[in-house]
Amino acid sequence: MKIGSSSFSSRSAVSACALCVTGVLVLGPVAAAVPAGTDPGAPSGPRSSAPRASLLYRSGTQVRPRSGAPEVPDVSALSWVVADAGSGAVLAAHDAHRRLPPASTLKTLFALTVLPALPAGLRHRVREEELAGIGAGSSLVGVAEDHTYRIADLWRGVFLSSGNDAVRVLASLGGGWRSTAARMQDKARALGARDTRVLSPDGYDTPGQVSSAYDLAVFGRAGLRNADFARYCGTAEAKFPGRGGGWSYDIQNTNRLLTGADGVDRYPGLIGVKNGYTTNAGHTLVAAARRGGRTLVVTVMNPQSGGGFTVYEEARSLLDWGFEAAGHVEPVGSLDALKPRPLPGPRARPAAVAAAVAPARSGGGTPAWPAITGAAVLGAALTAWVIRLLNRRSAARG
Template identity: 55%
Template structure:
């Protein structure tokens, strides 16, 4: 199986998370008017223009930013570096799959096998992006997630949602997850991001979902994969990630330091993108929604320009806001202290090899311990919510 990023079980997933440099429970919580505590900064309100950067020595923002909404933040610290209308509610297209993954991915082990039924594929929308899931086919959960992240396959989303209790139940659970993460601009109607009346999100919320996703080793591994094999009746079909900053295709070069996350397109949403990149020990997240310039690859070019600006502005631009972090995993009542960058530091690792171990990839073993804790918290959360154990492999 040809892959751009080589993964080997749990060690490889840990390697992806180590490269991302995101701590495991440092995820955004309530950060909207009425929810923030005394003295905390709040993001720009809906409809606001570009937030100015006034720090001495900070470079000017890039020219030609035509997106209706965008936001750039530091994934490690939660600092918001610049934004335009970050709470403007817009159709998210397939970037909503980040929330789907944050909600559903922890529930099923990668090796769990699903034989797809006709019911699993009911309701896939006309014109949907597909990875090629076939009725009667047998797929591992890992196969299905690669179909979601690389090909944005709505057929794979439908199968995973069916495993999760059904389409409507999954939409409701995604809505609850969004609320627990403090994402108040999102209304989930179709878990795959397909254009549906009333379905909206925002640059702020999608950043929240991307950041929470990167704190999960499996999410980090899938979203960083540029090419992989997908099973078919004839054998294995090679699939390529539709995120052009990652795959370096269709007139785009691979962005230096890119580590994911998810792109999307629908008629109503236009082009949307959540992208993360890491340089010099710093991970930035950018969300771009619906560029208006009409230029080819506009969503990728504008995202790349904002990432360039963010890396160039290191130690120069003063944050305009900060994503707050939760002290416990959402839905868990164990009152465990947040593992922030001050308590557990995830060290960047060299590319994983087939024989690499998780302990070797995280300095001092802290990362492995944090990963085990996070996995326990997530499983406990979902067992409590659904009342059933995780499906066995």
């Protein structure tokens, strides 16, 4: 038993000393590179005074007015958000994370997912099976089988006419209906949109398919950063190829705030984004406008009073409030708050190893390697001394 104990102690001591030497070699340069009194895990720069994202999970209207702030308009929508597209700051919101059917505003996420992979000038001849499965009562732009369209034509059909037939064809080109839904789900998570569940890429009423005013604002803001997306969603009128070729017909954007159609006044400075309607979702809208160098994104979901155009008037009042309130309110959250942050892992290790191997310097600019080398030599000598001592004790006991 004594021999076993002595052998174990010898191995333990050697392992401990070897670990000390290894720790000095690996961690020494990294520690030397960090200025004294600095927390390596602390974020750089000034701390943000913005409130935590959890504030947006509270029910009711959330706003933090300063002196001189205008009163938030009284709107009937079940959920809404007013956000600054540049900074991502949420200026005010009402039940921002309430999960509701999104209708065709979900096409914003569809475009974010599929648009980058399909060149606008590519021509495609539509097959019959690509138009199968379109839901009854869907909005259509008039895509015909056995007819050739440019990808840009199909996207105009999506954004202007909210054409579910165009979505079906583009989804087929993007890998198929189910694959596209899965990719949209992944894209939503990558953007920090955690309320969204995608089952039908065109936004057609499907049990379990939901999004939120917060998520839709995230999609709208991200879309405006894509030049093709921004161009399509801001187009008021276009030509769409007719059946048989050789002719075309006019299509108009169904976003009345953009076109000023059906008695709805056009909103000054409006630049998009997308409207929608289904039986379960009611009327939904993501709208963006620019004024005085500032761009706002507003989401309105399912107004409970008025007619079919109430969604536009409520969006108008929220946009007006947002531009007037700029500088007079504290943010109640951020559209970036839930975006995943990179975590330390295998991809980060090469950089850490490189930092450890690189000639680290102390605060005065003197290379730290001489001190580290000395420590390594001392550790090796200590290891050898412990081994000799333990061997002598073992021989004495034997």
